[in-house]
Amino acid sequence: MSDNDASPKPVILTGAQPTGRLHLGNYLGAVRNWNAMQDDYTCFFFISNQHAITLPKVPAELRQNTYLCLAQYMACGLDPEKSTLFAQSHVIGHNELAWVLSCICPLGQLERMTQFKDKAKKQISVNSGLLFYPVLMAADILLYNANVVPVGEDQKQHLELTRDLAEKFNSTFSPTFNVPEAYIGKAGARVMSLQNPTTKMSKSDPNKLGTVDLIDSADVVRKKIMSAVTDSEGSVRVDFANKPGISNLISIFAAVTGKSAQEIEDEFAGKGYGDFKKCVADAVIATLDPVRERYERLIKDRAFLDETLKKGAEVAQRVAFKTLSKVYRKVGFPEKIR
Numbered sequence: 001m002s003d004n005d006a007s008p009k010p011v012i013l014t015g016a017q018p019t020g021r022l023h024l025g026n027y028l029g030a031v032r033n034w035n036a037m038q039d040d041y042t043c044f045f046f047i048s049n050q051h052a053i054t055l056p057k058v059p060a061e062l063r064q065n066t067y068l069c070l071a072q073y074m075a076c077g078l079d080p081e082k083s084t085l086f087a088q089s090h091v092i093g094h095n096e097l098a099w100v101l102s103c104i105c106p107l108g109q110l111e112r113m114t115q116f117k118d119k120a121k122k123q124i125s126v127n128s129g130l131l132f133y134p135v136l137m138a139a140d141i142l143l144y145n146a147n148v149v150p151v152g153e154d155q156k157q158h159l160e161l162t163r164d165l166a167e168k169f170n171s172t173f174s175p176t177f178n179v180p181e182a183y184i185g186k187a188g189a190r191v192m193s194l195q196n197p198t199t200k201m202s203k204s205d206p207n208k209l210g211t212v213d214l215i216d217s218a219d220v221v222r223k224k225i226m227s228a229v230t231d232s233e234g235s236v237r238v239d240f241a242n243k244p245g246i247s248n249l250i251s252i253f254a255a256v257t258g259k260s261a262q263e264i265e266d267e268f269a270g271k272g273y274g275d276f277k278k279c280v281a282d283a284v285i286a287t288l289d290p291v292r293e294r295y296e297r298l299i300k301d302r303a304f305l306d307e308t309l310k311k312g313a314e315v316a317q318r319v320a321f322k323t324l325s326k327v328y329r330k331v332g333f334p335e336k337i338r
């Protein structure tokens with residue numbers, strides 16, 4: 001260890017559900033930011049396959065999707081040499097800690113979660129895992145004593161619950177957990193559907209034209225962006241209330257080019273939506289093309305993906321056991337004699 005490494009780096013923990021294909025919202029709102037943090041933080045990036053079963057899944061697809069998710073993480077630049085990449089189901093401790101946290105978590109706080117209410121509305125019968133989901137998410141974060149959790153805006157409320165639970169545990173027992181901060185990037189924190197720009201871009205959108213997948217071909221990306229819903233005014237300017245479609249495209253263009261909304265408005269003053277959409281499509285394709293190419297190589301190398309998950313789980317497990325035994329001691333469970 002060099003002198004520079006003497007003080008430990010702050011810890012990041014974050015992840016995504018393995019739903020097959022990550023989309024442009026996941027990339028701009030989340031994975032791209034994670035990528036940039038790898039040199040400055042001790043990073044744990046995981047695949048939250050246990051969260052995924054809160055909604056019905058086909059087992060063979062879920063199994064395969066864990067690999068697809070890992071390959072997409074790495075195609076975006078997450079590097080197993082720098083960061084710990086692992087599958088949630090490979091590490092014992094997430095559910096154990098979630099149980100302890102659930103015993104200090106008021107039921108009413110879970111019932112008020114916006115994502116729970118939204119998802120529950122779409123179900124015929126609501127399983128208790130869907131309600132419990134944010135407690136498992138808090139456990140994911142606290143198990144690694146994360147300082148920072150980089151997420152898109154939709155996860156903000158879950159982070160607030162995590163902070164509440166950390167503080168409650170610390171004050172009920174004794175200081176144990178860092179109270180983690182959410183990191184929400186400036187650009188791309190909330191990418192909206194291209195077809196229904198008042199709802200967020202989502203893997204579960206039934207209208208496939210609404211979501212640009214990370215691994216869509218250039219032709220498909222172009223088709224989706226060119227058919228994005230706009231308005232009849234014809235001017236490229238930000239107005240989320242009255243022009244959500246164009247405002248969303250401006251945000252996407254800003255996020256992939258690094259330009260400000262004002263620069264984009266000036267650049268396209270007097271030009272039509274067709275010209276603007278073409279430039280947005282070109283910029284998104286230029287961003288995603290190299291990601292798709294890397295993904296296509298990685299997904300063929302199953303042995304490498306398995307080895308990455310194995311190594312990641314070993315590192316994560318060591319940290320998880322350490323935290324869990326501390327928590328068990330604090331709540332009053334006797335030490336297991338080995």
Ligand code: TYM
Pocket residue numbers: 013014015016017018025026027028029030031048051136137138140141149150151152153154155188189190191192200201202
């Ligand atoms: P998930 O799989 O829905 O999304 C993964 C990440 O992508 C972000 N995101 C978006 N950002 C911008 N615009 C969008 N349209 C958009 N859609 C998704 C999300 O905010 C997220 O950062 N519950 C989490 C997974 C999870 C987790 C955790 C995350 C489980 N445990 C602990 C952080 C820490 C989820 O379902 O993300």
